[in-house]
Amino acid sequence: MTLIVPLVALLAIGVLQLVSITTMPPVVETTTVGYVDEAGGFGQYPTQGHIELVRFDTPDDATTALINGDVSEYFVIPPDYMSTGVINRYTLEKEVETPPVIATVIKNFLTSNLLTGKVPPETVYRIESPLNLVVTRLTETGAVATEQGGYGNVIIPAIFSLLLALSLMLSSTYLVQGLGDEKESRLIEILLSSVSTRQLLIGKVLGLGTAGLAQVVVWLASIPLLLRLASSAFGGFISTIQLPANFLILGIVYFILGYSLFAALSAGIGAISPNAREGQQLAMIYTLLVFVPLWFSSLLFIFPNSPIWVVLTIFPITAPIAVMLRLGVSDIAAWQLAASIAVLVLSTIGVLFLSVKAFRVYLLMYGKRPRFREIIRSLRSG
């Protein structure tokens, strides 16, 4: 997975570039929409973008044209339009609501006709499209901020957090499976005759942590290269993609801490589970929690400052993913980052401490999984 992700991204860029070279630029099809003007005075501006408006004398004529497929739909401007503003639209399609493109076309057609002769054509155009919002983020000193936000900022953290969640889940499963296999094959006792339980546990955690670090370094190092390749090939939106500030540093920090916590948790679960299968069932509980911030990621755009995000940032299991996601959308208060890292470090140490105990007590138990109450009792005494 370490090398596959950048390679797949590279391949995707190549394929997209190849496709864009070999395919002709798309021909925009003109859509014909009918209308019946019962109010009178709506005869100009029949061309609205790539939609052509065709006038019919009666609704029956328009209906016939619609059934024959001459028009894709039609609308009627009733005689009392000026007092009610009601427009009746007729279509063969089942829709939840009128497509925004059509609504805009009808609105612009009506506006243009209503204003024609009363204001200059430029004013008509401006009234139709009065807002082209260009937002610039300033720093506290008033200078233009280097990081401007927007969707281009979200892409990399979103992809990265998804990959992090996947690799945390996979590596935890792998560790629980490995320990379960070592217990099932009775190898654990031979290992313990050479190393102490502490060394075995720390070795497993470090091994997984190093694998995680190698993974994150390869991914992070490949991002700028891939971005440069992609933006030079496609331009447009891709050229607006950028890495949020601190992303590289925090990415590495949370990757390592996340891996350490999950490795310690998995080692503890592996120790108390009699075999690999049961261990994986238990590991599902916390590996599923990793994905919680991703489930609610769409809410992040609407409510970036909701307290729920603070909770997810500080709760150690969801912290790595929540922080990665939030970095792309909004700023994270320094105290939240500090609290999140502190809780993550402390809980990793705590879990490691309990896992060492669980290792010592349960590693040589091959039979039934101990009950929760027994585990608590032995962790207290052991």
Add this chain to the structure above:
Amino acid sequence: MPAAEVNHIFKSFRDKVAVNDLSFSVARGEIFGLIGPNGAGKTTTIRMMMDIIKPDSGDVTILGEKLSEASKNKLGYMPEERGLYKKLGVIDSIVYLASLKGMDRHSAEGKANELLNQTGMLPHKRKKIEELSQGMGQIIQFIVTIIHDPELVILDEPFSGLDPVNTELVKRMFVDLRNKGKAVILSAHQMNQVEELCDRILMINDGRAVLYGNLDEIKSRYRSSSVILDFEGELGEVPGVTDKRTHKGYVELVLDEHTTPGQILERLVSTGIVINRFEVATPSLNEIFLKVVGKNHE
């Protein structure tokens, strides 16, 4: 300095006492038998010696010191529950586990080849562990136990799962280890398998020591006053014999208190029967165990 010294160790699990005040020592250059029935506490004792579990009280000294990471490298341990990485090749398994004992790859490979050759396993060195038979896996496990030239070798139920040919092979290797001055601890519940090898034994039952010391001394202590006789001809009444027990292929003659085996032999020769075999009956460890445990239970 003894290779291992165990002083008054206790271990209980929940309300069951697994090991109850055991003390013994094992010298270098001897094969020491830790024997007793299933569930007697042998494996728990060994695990405490290996520092895999801690005793509730008492202490264990290995090679003159408390067991540490460094001194673990001087130990070879083959647990009762055998296991290797099934998907790993034979030579890789041996080299990996030897590296945990501080051996470098080059010397581990050299020594592994030598031991594989000695045990006739060299043709299988490229196979995966899962492709081996149970007995072959056991030989690999034994190689793993001794590859790093340990000072003390502890083998828990070393003969289980071995066929007679391989049993003889590993027995020879145990004797070789002893001759090189290593201390070897054999734990077994089938006592007849270890009695021919052991210099000294500790017999345990229900976590307690029931017999401890030199095997020959113990045997002579429990020697019954009887002789074994295989003969041809008619054996009439022999003075000094109180009972005659007929077994398949021989007769056991039980002597009275005043008669020695030598006197009986003279008397038998004088009767004119053809004597094919005459020996002083020594009880097997099994019989001694039953005798001792029976006495303890009474």
